[in-house]
Amino acid sequence: MWNKRKEKDTDFHKEKRYQFIREQVRPQKKVQAVLLLKRLGILLVTALIFGGVSGGSIVFIQNNFREEGEEVVQINAYTPAPTPTDTPAPSPGKEKGSGKKELTLNDVNQISRRLSSVGTGMDSAIVGVKRKEDTVSWLEQKDERHPVAYGMIFGESGKYYDILTTCDIIQKQPSVNIQLMNDTLVEGTILGSNAQLNLAVIRIKKADIGKGLLEQMTVARLGTGFGLADGTNLIAVGCPNGILHSVCSGMVTNDSVYVPITDGEIQVYCTDIPYSENGSGVVLDVEGRVVGIITTAFTKETGTTGMAFIKVSHVTALLDALQKERTIPYIGMEGRSLDDAVAKAHNLEAGAYVTEVYSGAPAYEAGLRVADVITQINGESITGMSDIYNDLLNHKPKDRIVYTVHRKSGNRKVTKQIRVELG
DSSP states (O other), X not given: OHHHHHHHHHHHHHHHHTHHHHHHHHHHHHHHHHHHHHHHHHHHHHHHHHHHHHHHHHHHHHHHHSOTTOOOOOXXXXXXXXXXXXXXXXXXXXXXXXXXXXXXXXXHHHHHHHHHHHHHTTGGGEEEXXXXXXXXXXXXXXXXXXXXXXXXXXXXXXXXXXXXXXXXXXXXXXXXXXEOTTSOEEEEEEEEEETTTTEEEEEEEGGGSOHHHHHHOOOOOBOOOTTOOTTOEEEEEEETTSSTTEEEEEEEEEEEEEEEETTEEEEEEEEXXXXXXXXXXXXXXXXXXXXXXXXXXXXXXXXXSEEEEEEGGGSHHHHHHHHTTXXXXXXXXXXXXXXXXXXXXXXXXSEEEEEEEOTXXXXXXXXXXXXXXXEEETTEEOOSHHHHHHHHTTOOTTOEEEEEEEEEETTEEEEEEEEEEOO
16 A cells, blocks of 8 residues: 555656656747747748839839830740741841841852952953063973963053063063963063062053054053051952962951061051962952052061062052163161150150161161161151152162261260262
8 A cells, every 4th residue: 555655656756857848848849830930921921022022123124214115025935836828027137127138148149249340350451471482491481480470551651551560570581571361472671670579560562462452451540559457358360379360359457567678668468368479460449449569578477378468559659760760779778667656665766767787788888877766868857767768769879868867875865967879
């Protein structure tokens, strides 16, 4: 009896002992459930508020920032495939009144044909230039680098035609043969040449040409080349690929190449027309005017990937001197043009900076030296090397010219007057 009572007391005490645990655990489970519900509620309310604000903002932007007259396009999730009888909807580029047209392959072909027709129109002013057959043996003729070169009729008088060609073809030749449109050969007299720029001028007599052929021949139109720049379209004719009467089209890829020549500087234009070692001829603009002369003389500066040319307006004075059979004088130096910005950066004067003086040349004998800067010719200011070259074309050998030179001597700057007798 006493044992049963003891067991009841023990059970009662155990229950009493762990009562605080039940009191702590059960309320905690209820608190966690309540907290979870509260968080879900807060998250739901936040999502509703965010969605409402975002939707309102989008509607506000559409209503207030859409351009006037702009339509809202509704996109359907499903678009049925057109049947063979359906007419395809016009693309935006072809809409009536849009002013835009999509360029097709046919359009490109038409543009190419038009450019080619411009070049073909020059055929009546293009002739072939050959060496005299009796000046070399048959075996030597096989090794000739330029068996036929281009010639372009650029001048005309009452009795003569003047033809521009390359200097290579006329070397050591008192005269050459000119191949006309119908393969007739007439004799051409060499008036003059310039080896630096690979140019020569030949004269033929109209009396040696038949009347019918004479009526077909024309004189090329010379342009100024104004506006030639990267991306300018052009046509090469003559022998641009080494074959007479070929026509190639392309565009200018680099207009910033300047090459020093004796007593001057020449601007050379690079193109994307393929280079040919035997290439020669002239370059036309899209109007058919001659704006350049093909050159292979400056491959060190222009490379051998694309054809290069010099602007015809840069050699107009030289061609005039060759037509008149005048000897071009020289002073014997090379240099680079210095504009104001470059000169200021190097604490120099603007003008022509001398980079080389040929030993024994008139410039050397007169006292001109490397690093001198020429700023004036006979008291007239110059901008660069081209002014020196163009001035020489107006003189003859033995003339005397006074060059104003700025020279650094230690920490001092010296101005000198150098009198040169032209060679």
